[in-house]
Amino acid sequence: MSKGQLVVISGPSGCGKDTIISKVLEKMKNEAFLSISMTTRAMRPGDTDGVDYYFVDVKQFEKNIADDKMLEYAKYGANYYGTPLEPVEKMLEDGKTVILNIEVQGGANIRRLIPEAVEIFVLPPSLEVLEKRLRSRGTDSEESILTRLEIAKNEIKVASEYDYIVVNDELEKAVEDIMSIIRANQLCTNKMKNLICEVICNA
């Protein structure tokens, strides 16, 4: 079996990528899986430890970095966020599609470490729409909303480094676009080399 594919999805906080990703996971059940990140940020209402994130303190996070247990990590605002290495390695070995929902520093690190990963940036239709979405969530303080908007502007500046841009204007369309990218990447020549060889050898 060919190895799985790693899919990075980035986009500013509030651009709707969490909703898009959960819809993609629903539609690609048994095929695509989300890497559960580790973070030092405080839990929000509705967050579940081990489902949304592994919530740890700074000491534990820094120990994991020192022990080489993170595939990538970054500081976003005042908090650490990172991808635990082992579960991702295991899923890729099993031929699964693994989705990383990570911010742009993490995206850049993955591009450097794993060039064959496919990277998708989810763009909001405008900054006004983004601000409205952040406020309507009702989960962040005014300070946190302003920080997230400031970070968003810087994130959008590096969107062109991604392989694909998906505009989240209409949710269902954005979900279909991301699934099309994942499907096309599964058929990418590089990944099909074993198959080509098998067909030729059996001729």
Ligand code: 5GP
């Ligand atoms: P939030 O606090 O809204 O859950 O996440 C803030 C940002 O951190 C989002 O852009 C999210 O994609 C990003 N993020 C979540 N997990 C990771 C991770 O493992 N690594 C990196 N680099 N960013 C992450």
